[in-house]
Amino acid sequence: MTVFDAHFAAALQKRETAGTRRSLRPVTRETGAILRDGQRLIDVSSNDYLGLADHPLLRERAADWALRYGTGARASRLVCGTLDLHHAVEEKLARFKHCDAALLFASGWQANASVVPALCALSVAQTGHPMIVFSDRLNHASLHHGCAAAGVRQVRFRHNDLAHLETLLKREAATPGLRMIVTESVFSMDGDRADIPALRALADRYDAFLYVDEAHATGVLGPHGQGLSGGLADLTMGTCSKALGGMGAYIAGSRLLCDYLINHASGFIYSTALPPAVLGAIDAALDVIPGMDTERTTLLGQAETLRPLLNNAGFDTAESTTQIVPVLIGEAQRALDVATALESEGLLAVAIRPPTVPAGTARLRIALHAGLQDADIKRLAEAIIRLAGNEQ
Ligand SMILES: Cc1ncc(COP(=O)(O)O)c(C=O)c1O
Missing domain, CATH: 3.40.640.10 (Type I PLP-dependent aspartate aminotransferase-like (Major domain))
Structure with a gap:
């Protein structure tokens, strides 16, 4: 117990009510793989864009x-x-x-x-x-x-x-x-x-x-x-x-x-x-x-494949022209729900909520990496469209 505990609890409750409370959720890493609760995931949330953390x-x-x-x-x-x-x-x-x-x-x-x-x-x-x-x-x-x-x-x-x-x-x-x-x-x-x-x-x-x-x-x-x-x-x-x-x-x-x-x-x-x-x-x-020009081209090519798939289904990917593709959802709780549903299908696409982004612009922040295959991009787009699409 600390003398501030009641204040900490009140501040956290505020976050909880707004759907913006943060918590830590561990993953396990093996070379080229990421697992949570024993489930193997496709990682589209890390910033290891060229896969060098495994090199x-x-x-x-x-x-x-x-x-x-x-x-x-x-x-x-x-x-x-x-x-x-x-x-x-x-x-x-x-x-x-x-x-x-x-x-x-x-x-x-x-x-x-x-x-x-x-x-x-x-x-x-x-x-x-x-x-x-x-x-x-x-x-x-x-x-x-x-x-x-x-x-x-x-x-x-x-x-x-x-x-x-x-x-x-x-x-x-x-x-x-x-x-x-x-x-x-x-x-x-x-x-x-x-x-x-x-x-x-x-x-x-x-x-x-x-x-x-x-x-x-x-x-x-x-x-x-x-x-x-x-x-x-x-x-x-x-x-x-x-x-x-x-x-x-x-x-x-x-x-x-x-x-x-x-x-x-x-x-x-x-x-x-x-x-x-x-x-x-x-x-x-x-x-x-x-020497990684090929990987850079692959990476930016994946983003060029993903954006139109989402845009044609009515999703807003802001002005993205890079390996980071935001998928705007709107309300924080809904972004969290979509991210949870994606994870249950083996896709780690984390929700980013206010105050990290402006209110009303909670999103999935898709961060691609050069190790993804074309089939991963299609699977990701299909899952986002199916799981987040009905309220667009
Ligand atoms: C634009 C920008 N600047 C700085 C940082 C901080 O870098 P680091 O993670 O090395 O502390 C980040 C990390 O997310 C970032 O996105």
């Missing part, structure tokens, strides 16, 4: 580096946690992203949540005024968290509406302080893309810094899976936890940017360095990803 080279290098260098980095980067392995992986990441430098973080959430405040502090230090942060309305929670931690009021533009962004940039043109545009390149819950060249042009016109979260584009889109921001963003955040099949994240950009973050990003300074096994998986992923 032998990643497993081997992760195990090898753990055996050779130990299980932990033992300290934060600035104390004595920086191994030569961190520098080698950062140099490899910088080459992958065609940037001068890269800096590893423990996770994508931690990177966004601490890099945004570090950049905001730059504005205060250099101009005496808060950073003006222009954010896409659908930006990931970690980016919003970073703004909240910095105490800045975000200027939010309508999702992917660059005319609206320009109106806001103009409106704030005389406001003192540095300015920064923050977006995802592929939106995690909608699977649509930001127009990065157009954002670059706006950033140049209004003297803004362009911050691009490439969590879902890295490994999947752009030349050799490099993402969509190549040479255009001032800062790219990429995760190693999705298509790279591991864990951790990185910031890629200029050497000065990375040096600044080493000195100012609290989530970098006050957190233990990534351990050798994690570095080994990242290192191996970077070796295999450039």
